Amino acid sequence: MTPHDAFHGRWSDLDRPPLNATALRRALIRPGGLWTSLDIVEATGSTNSDLAARAGELAEGAVLVAEEQTAGRGRLDRSWTAPARSGLFLSVLLKPDVPVDRWGWLPLLTGVAAATGLARAAGADFTLKWPNDLLVKVGGEERKTGGILAERVGTDGVVIGIGINVTLREDELPVPQAGSLALADAISTDRDPLLRALLRSLENWYGTWRAANGDAHASRLQETYAAGCSTLGLTVRAELPGDRTLVGEAVAIDSDGRLVVTTPDGKDHPIGAGDIVHLRPGGQDTP
Incomplete structure (x- = not known):
């Protein structure tokens, strides 16, 4: 690669410099800490797929970051793509030594950690859409600027x-419903301190x-998630497995992390999986 090619690669967009792997490792990896390794790749299909493939040989706390994802996945197998170095695209490996029936809280925990850590570092207000979307306000409307996908690997x-x-x-x-920290007028879009803040909060x-x-x-996760969840108090349409649909008011997050929706007949329905659409008064979808 010639110097000219290099300039038009990693440094072709001066508003989007590459992450500093050495500085990030020095700041995040320490004896007794959670993070045990941190690797950054220029591009990959999916950091989740790559890390899952190596989970058996890695210690808990492995972090894989990509400057660009070409086949990133969200929930329900939706694609997640963005220009190189325009965001934070990463996966982490956790091996929780807690009862397996409580692992369902991990995506919600990650949402709380990301929202609280990034709010401080970026100076932007985040809310959480159940179960795993991070929203910011752009021009007065809430838009999705982040998402979380948790996948079980092996037995532990x-x-x-x-x-x-x-x-x-x-x-x-x-x-059109997407957003970004820049569009939300964040005070900082420097990805190095944002990534440090996110991982320290997590x-x-x-x-x-x-x-x-x-x-x-006991860990105050349930109440903190509920406090930051913009879904609660809204009329929602829950699109459930098996092509079922439920419309009602989102009233609570229960002890298992499920969204409780009360239908017009007064019945409560705990929802553990499905797609949630926020509805305007009158039943129309929000943007």
Whole structure:
């Protein structure tokens, strides 16, 4: 590669410099800490797939970051793509020593950790859409700027993928309902401190939850998630497995992390899996 080619590669967009792997490792990996390794690749299909394939040979706390994902996945096998170096695209390997029936809280825990850590570092207000979307306000409307995907690996591991749109411009958005920290007027879009803040917050929340043996109430995870969840109090349409649909008011997050929806007949329906659409008064979808 010639110097000219290099300039038009990693440094072709001066608003989007590459991450500094050496500095990130120095800041995040320490004896007794959660993070045990941190690798950054220029591009890959999916960090979740790559990390899952190596989960058996890696210690808990392995982090894989991609400057660009070409086949990133969200929930329900939706694609997640963005220009190179325009966001944070990473996966982490966790091996929780808590009862397996409490592992369902991990995506919600990651959402709380990402929202709290990035809010401080970026100076932007985040809310959480159940179960795993991070929203910011752009022009007065809530837009998705991040998502989380947790996948079980082997008998003792979970790979959690996190994607955050950082510097995406309006003309780069995959759909009109998407957003980014830049479009939300964040005070910082420097990805190095944002990634440090996200991973430190995740380490803290995960440590607290694990110390409470995965108890979402004792670790205050349940109440913190509910406090930051924009889904609660809204009329929603739940698109459930088996082509079923449920419309009602989202009233609570239960002890298993499920969304409780009360239908007009007064019945409560705990929802553990499905797609949730926020509805405007009158039943119309929000953007």
